[in-house]
Amino acid sequence: MNMNTIKIILAGPRGRMGREAVELIHRTEHFELVACLDRVNGGKKLSELEGFPSMDAKIFTDANECFAAVEADVLIDLTTPEIGKLHTRLALEHGIRPVVGTTGFNEEELKELTQLAEEKKTGVIIAPNFAVGAILMMKFAQMAAKHLQDVEIIELHHDRKLDAPSGTAIKTAELISKTREAKKQGHPDEEEQLKGARGAETKDGIRIHSVRLPGLVAHQEVIFGGEGQSLTIKHDSYNRASFMSGVKLAVETIMTLDMLVYGLENIIE
Numbered sequence: 001m002n003m004n005t006i007k008i009i010l011a012g013p014r015g016r017m018g019r020e021a022v023e024l025i026h027r028t029e030h031f032e033l034v035a036c037l038d039r040v041n042g043g044k045k046l047s048e049l050e051g052f053p054s055m056d057a058k059i060f061t062d063a064n065e066c067f068a069a070v071e072a073d074v075l076i077d078l079t080t081p082e083i084g085k086l087h088t089r090l091a092l093e094h095g096i097r098p099v100v101g102t103t104g105f106n107e108e109e110l111k112e113l114t115q116l117a118e119e120k121k122t123g124v125i126i127a128p129n130f131a132v133g134a135i136l137m138m139k140f141a142q143m144a145a146k147h148l149q150d151v152e153i154i155e156l157h158h159d160r161k162l163d164a165p166s167g168t169a170i171k172t173a174e175l176i177s178k179t180r181e182a183k184k185q186g187h188p189d190e191e192e193q194l195k196g197a198r199g200a201e202t203k204d205g206i207r208i209h210s211v212r213l214p215g216l217v218a219h220q221e222v223i224f225g226g227e228g229q230s231l232t233i234k235h236d237s238y239n240r241a242s243f244m245s246g247v248k249l250a251v252e253t254i255m256t257l258d259m260l261v262y263g264l265e266n267i268i269e
């Protein structure tokens, strides 16, 4: 396929996801890394940092300065919840299309960014999970919820994760709520003897439990219960390479969008 070069700014290149994204951009012929946003190393080139491929992208520590100085098509943000929100807004102000893997956006923030994308007629993709298997897990859970209404979500992640519950768990509950009536689960008189024992509860009554342990990467089980039966839908990411085909698809697809898309399930057939 002959594709025009897509110029990319990457925020968070030294992070676990950022390093994989650098490799993805490096090996993709029609992707060009034009700049990076980092907390430190301002003024250096990426190739000056240890362990990175020889890429001349300049590192900025100030997003406004970066977006004003560099001509770019797409921002890939893989940072922290607070910084990811700031970068997304600023990129839109500068007409740069944000592909956001960073999680931790709430409903109100998504609404505000949807409006801003519409005003600016600029594409935004906010993807709580880029792994195709995770998208399928969410879709299968949404299908199952038509038939089995009692469901709990257990998400398990490495212990460096900042947000809980995970973006994927929140998105899964939202998709399930599209096919399942709101319902209070468990015994009507149940009482927590230890606060948090029943996990978090969405407004539609879905319980989410978050596990954080060293050694884990990203895992989720969606457990449905019915009369005399249960159904478990499970997905595991064993490494961060599992997310990269989704990042590539998002970067290519965003070039054709003029609005915000929340969730890769909306662009994967």
Ligand SMILES: NC(=O)C1=CN([C@@H]2O[C@H](COP(=O)(O)OP(=O)(O)OC[C@H]3O[C@@H](n4cnc5c(N)ncnc54)[C@H](O)[C@@H]3O)[C@@H](O)[C@H]2O)C=CC1
Pocket: 011, 012, 013, 014, 015, 016, 017, 018, 037, 038, 039, 078, 079, 080, 081, 083, 100, 101, 102, 103, 104, 127, 128, 129, 130, 131, 243
């Ligand atoms: N959508 C998806 O499929 C996935 C999303 N994630 C999300 O991506 C985000 C990053 O995850 P990890 O790479 O595991 O985290 P990490 O902690 O390894 O990396 C975050 C990076 O952001 C950088 N950073 C912090 N403040 C910054 C600033 N002001 N400017 C530029 N860079 C800044 C840090 O220096 C660090 O290198 C998290 O929100 C995580 O939940 C993680 C895996 C998959």
Ligand SMILES: O=C(O)C1=N[C@H](C(=O)O)C[C@H](O)C1
Pocket: 103, 128, 129, 130, 157, 161, 162, 165, 166, 167, 168, 169, 217, 218, 219
């Ligand atoms: O922080 C992570 O690692 C991950 N974050 C995303 C989330 O919050 O769902 C995606 C994946 O689970 C890995």
